[in-house]
Amino acid sequence: MPTRWAVKWDHEVAVQRHFRRITSRNQVINRWLLVTLVVVTSPFARGDEPPAMRVLQTDNGTRFGVFGERMKRPAPTFFVFATSVDDMARLGVYSQTGRELARHGWLYVTLDPPCHGRDAKKGEPAALSGWAHRVKNGEDLVGPFTKRCRDVLDWLIAKKYTDPDRIAAGGTSRGGFCALHFAAAEPRVKAIACISPVTNPLALREFAGLKKEQTARIDAGSLADKLAGRPIWMSIGNHDQRVGTNDCIATSRKLAAASRKNNPNAVSPVELIVAPSKGHTAIDHAYTLAARFIADAFSNDRLSLSFSVVESGQMTMGENNQGGFDEKPAHPVRISRSFAITSRVITNSEYERFDPGHRKWRGVTRISKDDDDPAVYVSWHDAVAFCRWLGHKEGVPYRLPTEAEWEFARRSQPKLFEHDGAAVENWCLDGYGPYAAGSVTDPTGFPASPIRVTRGGPWKSTDNLPHVTNRLGNVPGDRNRVVGIRVVLGHLPQSSKSAVLPTRRWQRDVVQKRHAWKAPVPANQPWFAEPIPFAKIPPKLDGGPLFTKHNHCPGIAWCPNGDLLAVWYTTIEEWGREHAIAASRLRQGRDAWDEADLFWDVPDRNDHTPTIWSDHKGTLFHFNGMAVEGGWHDLAMLFRKSDDNGATWTKPRIIAPKHGFGNMPISSTFRRADGTICVPCDAVPGANGGSILHISKDNGKNWLLPSRGKPAPRFSMGKSGARMAGIHAAVDQWTDGSIVAVGRGDAINGRMPLSISRDGGLSWTYSASPFPPIAGGQRAALRRLRENVLMLVSFTKGSTFTSDTGTEFEGQGMFAALSEDGGKTWPIRKLLTDGKRRALDGHAWTDRFIMDATHAEPKGYLAATQTPDGIIHLISSGIHYRFNLAWLRLANRAP
Numbered sequence: 001m002p003t004r005w006a007v008k009w010d011h012e013v014a015v016q017r018h019f020r021r022i023t024s025r026n027q028v029i030n031r032w033l034l035v036t037l038v039v040v041t042s043p044f045a046r047g048d049e050p051p052a053m054r055v056l057q058t059d060n061g062t063r064f065g066v067f068g069e070r071m072k073r074p075a076p077t078f079f080v081f082a083t084s085v086d087d088m089a090r091l092g093v094y095s096q097t098g099r100e101l102a103r104h105g106w107l108y109v110t111l112d113p114p115c116h117g118r119d120a121k122k123g124e125p126a127a128l129s130g131w132a133h134r135v136k137n138g139e140d141l142v143g144p145f146t147k148r149c150r151d152v153l154d155w156l157i158a159k160k161y162t163d164p165d166r167i168a169a170g171g172t173s174r175g176g177f178c179a180l181h182f183a184a185a186e187p188r189v190k191a192i193a194c195i196s197p198v199t200n201p202l203a204l205r206e207f208a209g210l211k212k213e214q215t216a217r218i219d220a221g222s223l224a225d226k227l228a229g230r231p232i233w234m235s236i237g238n239h240d241q242r243v244g245t246n247d248c249i250a251t252s253r254k255l256a257a258a259s260r261k262n263n264p265n266a267v268s269p270v271e272l273i274v275a276p277s278k279g280h281t282a283i284d285h286a287y288t289l290a291a292r293f294i295a296d297a298f299s300n301d302r303l304s305l306s307f308s309v310v311e312s313g314q315m316t317m318g319e320n321n322q323g324g325f326d327e328k329p330a331h332p333v334r335i336s337r338s339f340a341i342t343s344r345v346i347t348n349s350e351y352e353r354f355d356p357g358h359r360k361w362r363g364v365t366r367i368s369k370d371d372d373d374p375a376v377y378v379s380w381h382d383a384v385a386f387c388r389w390l391g392h393k394e395g396v397p398y399r400l401p402t403e404a405e406w407e408f409a410r411r412s413q414p415k416l417f418e419h420d421g422a423a424v425e426n427w428c429l430d431g432y433g434p435y436a437a438g439s440v441t442d443p444t445g446f447p448a449s450p451i452r453v454t455r456g457g458p459w460k461s462t463d464n465l466p467h468v469t470n471r472l473g474n475v476p477g478d479r480n481r482v483v484g485i486r487v488v489l490g491h492l493p494q495s496s497k498s499a500v501l502p503t504r505r506w507q508r509d510v511v512q513k514r515h516a517w518k519a520p521v522p523a524n525q526p527w528f529a530e531p532i533p534f535a536k537i538p539p540k541l542d543g544g545p546l547f548t549k550h551n552h553c554p555g556i557a558w559c560p561n562g563d564l565l566a567v568w569y570t571t572i573e574e575w576g577r578e579h580a581i582a583a584s585r586l587r588q589g590r591d592a593w594d595e596a597d598l599f600w601d602v603p604d605r606n607d608h609t610p611t612i613w614s615d616h617k618g619t620l621f622h623f624n625g626m627a628v629e630g631g632w633h634d635l636a637m638l639f640r641k642s643d644d645n646g647a648t649w650t651k652p653r654i655i656a657p658k659h660g661f662g663n664m665p666i667s668s669t670f671r672r673a674d675g676t677i678c679v680p681c682d683a684v685p686g687a688n689g690g691s692i693l694h695i696s697k698d699n700g701k702n703w704l705l706p707s708r709g710k711p712a713p714r715f716s717m718g719k720s721g722a723r724m725a726g727i728h729a730a731v732d733q734w735t736d737g738s739i740v741a742v743g744r745g746d747a748i749n750g751r752m753p754l755s756i757s758r759d760g761g762l763s764w765t766y767s768a769s770p771f772p773p774i775a776g777g778q779r780a781a782l783r784r785l786r787e788n789v790l791m792l793v794s795f796t797k798g799s800t801f802t803s804d805t806g807t808e809f810e811g812q813g814m815f816a817a818l819s820e821d822g823g824k825t826w827p828i829r830k831l832l833t834d835g836k837r838r839a840l841d842g843h844a845w846t847d848r849f850i851m852d853a854t855h856a857e858p859k860g861y862l863a864a865t866q867t868p869d870g871i872i873h874l875i876s877s878g879i880h881y882r883f884n885l886a887w888l889r890l891a892n893r894a895p
Helices: 022-027 031-040 085-090 092-103 127-136 143-158 174-185 220-227 245-262 286-299 348-354 356-361 380-394 403-412 885-889
Strands: 054-057 063-067 075-081 107-110 162-172 191-195 232-237 270-275 307-310 313-317 331-335 339-342 425-431 452-456 472-474 550-558 564-571 580-586 597-600 610-614 620-626 635-642 653-660 677-682 691-696 727-733 739-744 753-757 764-768 781-784 790-802 808-819 828-831 838-841 848-851 863-866 872-875 879-883
Touching: 063 085, 063 092, 063 143, 075 143, 075 174, 092 107, 107 143, 127 174, 143 162, 143 174, 162 174, 162 286, 174 191, 174 220, 191 286, 220 245, 232 245, 232 286, 245 270, 270 286, 286 380, 307 403, 313 403, 331 403, 339 403, 348 356, 348 380, 380 425, 403 425, 403 452, 425 472, 550 863, 550 872, 564 610, 620 677, 653 691, 677 727, 691 727, 739 781, 739 790, 781 863, 790 828, 808 885, 828 885
Parallel strands: 075 107, 075 162, 162 191, 191 232, 232 270, 550 610, 727 781
Antiparallel strands: 054 063, 063 107, 307 339, 313 331, 425 452, 452 472, 550 564, 564 580, 580 597, 610 620, 620 635, 635 653, 677 691, 727 739, 739 753, 753 764, 781 790, 790 808, 808 828, 838 848, 863 872, 872 879
């Protein structure tokens, strides 16, 4: 484990903070100092009134003050230096603190600093002027002092007062200087806490006129090698001219560097907190933080995180010439404040201090098994809670990095990300959204976004996304194997610009008045409209987030206002990480779909696949799979709802959180007669293996998977099992309560498989349908129409159809079949063409084809809905068909 560098920064904040001079601040010392130290001690007898400070003397005559009695067991001991022993006894702050520590089993010990109390020499200046006097005259300022301290410590240990394994030292201002020198001379001091310490005596006005070589031996930076390996905590105000803020910072760097050099694998936390101050004052909560630091040092419960400071500055964020569309435009970004970021991701052992239950995720899919492996399977909410817990524990503002901070740190300190942390995505604080042109200071993303940014990665993954500007994201509730945590120390800056998500085409100008549905013709009059394209990709969106190359796998739903809304995936490659969901709206009364726009995307994760469904009561449901990376073999499933005709959607909720098989929704959602919502999903990522149902009995609040834990069935005639036969199942409920399904693959006797359930989808019985099997690039649709007729739409390479003249002909492509007995018989079959010759573009695997009297669309993934006016809307991968039941009953025109 690397040495803990680090400088911790507590940045300036906009709110006015109130500070007191150290002397007055001490008088109201925070009770956290008293309470926190209790946790590191065992129970001790407590009297009603702890004794006042006693002044004792060692066998060698060294005088010291102590609060606390000799206990049955040696006690933890805190050496505190500030002023003389006699003043420490008189000043309320010290006597109060000493009494409380004694009450809780601690010894509180103090000695006269050099030139204070009994150490002052006759004829020399007192206090700090005396320090300068001795140094100027070549006297040893600190040697006699540390010798006295060691004499006291030896005496306390010999008399069984002090536990030799639990010794700390601390002090304010000059007392901090004394504590550092005592610890450097005495390795039994295990931890040091200094508030506004003197580190470079030349910063003191009393040392004016002295030279560096005269103070070199007592400069705190010279103690670095002797202090290497021990926890050291310091705090100072950002404008402390009395002892020198910059000198304190320089000393902390030397201390940390020495620890690293001494033993690169040792945990040696060196922490410096710089915060707003007025002159020589204690920073806000300094005593709380110091107490927590000392308590943690002895509690064996401290997280020894390694931080690296990133100085403020500017960068060009994003990339115009390579990478994804969302990395554009490159734009100037200013990071106005320095911050500290962990030099690696949080490990399993560190995260499990916060959440011991996380251990169950170790080794899942053979990922992240050991203590020092990155902690993965943590959600954004988990990560935020971890930062909050850690901040409360240590009393400092921990949080996730903003996306801009992450990229700035990656650009300015690339080596920081070279080791294990470079291979794990890191949660960022920001909501994901598009970059805007123009400069911005401290951007913090899109608060309203349903996606949270991740950066970096991948770790032991299947893909390679190395460049610094690459943007990723995830649903904040998701846990997966490639996303972990880096922590930032620092207050969140206020951005110079507020970010608002763009309004998409399908969201704009959506009428909210309920539509009065009226069919274009009487129900008994056949009606077929000209097929129209719906997946219209605007040229300026091609290349991301939408793509013209591959648009496929649609869903369709009607809206209460009379509109139709279609969704589908758009990508370059089906397994690609660029995979996103597009949408388009056919507005009521129009005959052309709007141009498409982005509907849903988890950036750089495959979004196989979407479905959209109207519950016929005014609510639209959107279901979608979400991969860990690329492909569709490890999906989780989420859903959203809309109550305003699809103009806005709820935040996504993950309803199948375990990434794996069985979470790729199919556009065949239906509601059982008892109100249960049923969402079919492929059970497997391959060509055979069946489909399953996710069900909700409470309108989407809770979800069940009846097939969970049940064996994969054997799909053969008369057999039964927990899955529907065939992937991409087309399914609906019949009037008698039975559920009918067909699918692709898992053929039975060379025919498309038919599955029937009579227990609400818990179990299925298999048989061969009368229809030919379908294959790649094809998906059937099955809907129970309002007229209580089952409509199946599928494909054939060549089947016999009867024309309106009674003659038979061979037709190819998409056809419809009707059943009025729940799928037992299918007396009506019709090739889905009006006989007119036309050239159409079916997109995806269909491409361009000719539709005529004997040829319908040869391929496509189908989805269908029937609007309240009785019109059936069927979409393939690229074409929208409209007709009514009377037209389906009408035989094809003779070729």
